[in-house]
Amino acid sequence: MAKTYTYEDVQQHRSTDSCWVVLYGSVYDVTPFLPSHPGGSKIILQLAGTDATEEYDPIHPPGTLEDSLPDAAKLGPFDMSTLPKEELSPEQTGTPSKSPAQEQAEEPLATLDECLNLDDIEALATRKINRKAWGYYYSAGDDLISKTLNNTVYSKILMRPRIFVDCTRCDTSTTILGQKVNVPFFVSPAAMARLGNPAGERGIAQACETYGALQIISNNASQTPEQILEGCGPDQVFGWQLYVQNERAKSEEMIRRIHALPNIKFIVLTLDAPVPGKREHDERSKNVAANLGARSSIQSGSASTTTPAPTTGAPLRLEEQVEASGNLDGGVGKALFAGTAPDLTWRTTLPWLRKQTDLPIVLKGLQTHEDAYMASLHAPQVKGIILSNHGGRAMDTAPPSIHTLLEIRKYCPEVFSRLEVFVDGGIRRGTDVVKALCLGAKGVGLGRAPLFGLGAGGVEGVERTLEILKGEVETAMRLLGVEKVSELGQQHVNARAVERDLYEGGEIFLGQRVGMWVRSKL
Template identity: 40%
Template sequence: MSFLTREEVEKHSTRESCWVAIHGSVYDVTDFIDSHPGGAHVILRCAGKDATADFDSVHDKELLLQALAPSTVKGIIQPDTLAQSTRTHPQVSVEGSKAPPPLASLINLHDFEKVAQEYLPPHAWAYYFSGADDEISKREGQKAYQKVSLRPRILRSIRSVDTTTSILGKPVSLPVYMSPTGIAKFAHPDGECALAVAAGHEGLAQVLANSSSMTIEAVQAARATPNQPLFQQLYVNKDIEKSEELVRRAERAGASGIWVTVDSPVVGKREMDERLNLEVQTKDSSEKGQGVAKIMASSISPFIDWDILTWLRGITSLPVVVKGIQCVEDAVLAYQHGVQGIVLSNHGGRSQDTAQPPLVTLLEIRRYAPFLIGSKMQIFIDGGIRRGTDVLKAIALGATAVGLGRPFLFSLVAGYGAEGTRRAINILRQEIEANMVFLGVTQLSELGPHLVNSMRLERDVVGSVKL
């Protein structure tokens, strides 16, 4: 393969002829520009330049082999020959700053969030932390759990507790799973692979984001145990063939199910994320004032309906979970469409602000469609869960398991990686086990509505529905 000069590469710096260098190889990405999931301008700002830093801040190198054909490689170039993009790259490093707190000093999930706020670069923090508009839904999702009280039982002589359960037939050690969260590389260089290591050691299931930094093959290879469950999230792409390829790749790689996310036909207005990118635009007029979330979601189709489940069944035999159910009517429709699970979720308050908390949706189901509780369709819930008591309240009210997203991302930050996530999981485990003893139960199946007082939250349930 021939060596290229700076002048040869810099000639190709337009939409009509666009070359970029990544890790010393020069690629002709002219035909790829408009299909890039992050938007065309992300590539064009690197045209004729070294795009390695841009690429590595979001992606694993293996993605190059999948996104670009070998024929796109035009040659190689010596390091430091080309100018780099002027984009400010989120970097995960604690060099030159004070050492992060020892993991043993972090005793709840809120502690991880405080560390993440201090050590994450501003763009990464805004992408992870931000909610939509006034962030009311983001806050209320957590407050909903505070409106439900526990009803402890005494003198039960609890010698041990069993926290195991199963998610879509896969055994797990806790009724907790890793929700799909994009660009985990912002938090740690190992990204979703670090989460997979922690999940395997601690017996959790992981749902891999559609916009994962790492390929599903890399995440599967990073698992600590060969049978640990890994599910694949799916956002339906405007180009349906790309979604079909993602599903088929997931199936080939050994994924245990497809979790199709339906609560974001358009991207919520995440103002913290967008505001930081407007600051970048002020400094660099080539940038568009869009947040990371809006850029990453530019390829999502807003035109899907319930027929997408028929299409999905036509291309895979894997179990299907619908993620983003926000009212009892849609929970019933999902059940009628024969899916294996639903996730009660408002996208962590990141899509439509003032959408009701997922825990309220669970109470809606209890009131208006109780036949769904304990049915063949498993019910999962995410958003705002930060304590072991939150987990137990959700299970007592009918959920199979709960998902956590932001807390596990935060647990990777400051170089903690997989060990940080294991620490976070074990904090939750200890809280769950201790509070099961307080409630007088030895296994999750003994939890039920008799152990909670949800009257304060019941007042938020809609007065009537039409099923």
């Protein structure tokens, strides 16, 4: 019978010569693994002699432990009762950790059924998830100006309801890049779903299947693409987000890997965050394990896992990269960016990508009409663009996507005939979705909402999120007198108040004054 270890036992093994950690109620000797840990040995040593489960579990996909350690590394069971009081998890002590929003909440909602809108879903999730998850999901750049404007700009666009129209029928189905979906909104790529609930991205996928919604899988998902797609129906549609890595071979291997997954119909190249923004709510968590462990878990087992490939030179280890960039206290967000390439260009990146895949390409993160026009020149390789400021998480005071959408209408409307144009960021209501569709968007992305839905109630929480939004979209369409998504148009909205805030320098392009460049088509 295996020996049962106590807290005193494991505390004696906290060095590079002998390093033990507790994971899932068992003691592991990880000493031989220290030199090869993708995040460097420091992060493991900081957790040595403790129960590291709470830090390890949300950011490592199932199976990572078994794949990384030999059977002999599992020494035996751990006696949880020997943990000192401060080491007990919130659940064990009966005092769950609370975010600032949790502490301020009044009259808390108790069930998903009581949630009537996405704000209710977020409030319920905020009371359930821990501080680290809340900080990562809620956070945005600097003073949250772009994030706030994302949420409020839609309120300045007014609806124009029509009367004496038969509104008994309402069909929310549409197509996205030729793929039929049942709702005109989709799940945008958002990382680390398992921080909020163990169901993770797979749980979001299950909810999307129920509602026939498209899901774009995050490059930094907390589960592997195979785990996320496990059991999905043949008609369920996914996209794959790509952050190009400094070591291009890693990205190339990942692209080959997703080619084997037929449900992934297109690649979303993310461009709005070549470097991480300053997300202070995330950084205040000062979670060292997240800081150095999140990216290492991705590189060693999650959605971005790649088979090791020969590389030239001697790239910095993750620990060195993070220390060099000053990200030791940067929260989950900055850690996720370790290894992401900041040198992408029109001239070099799209030709490289053309060699790697025949899948349709969508460019995510366009924030000006000039870049939208440039993207349209790369059709048909580029099939679509997502107007996005990264949920306000990159450059604060960047414009909301609806501004960019209106800029395109004003300066280069031909883009709509060359590409499918999508928007994301700040969607709180079905009316927000409908307003974007009226102004030319082909579909609307949801980032934080599915994550908070997951935190509020797992798969059922995401389903409730999609249910609420679908119902609100149907109500808005009926009150506009519209039966099909394709019938929505500019005549259904008044966006004049937003148009007043649009950029007025359309005569300057690529740094040169060229007159009305759009009219002359360059």
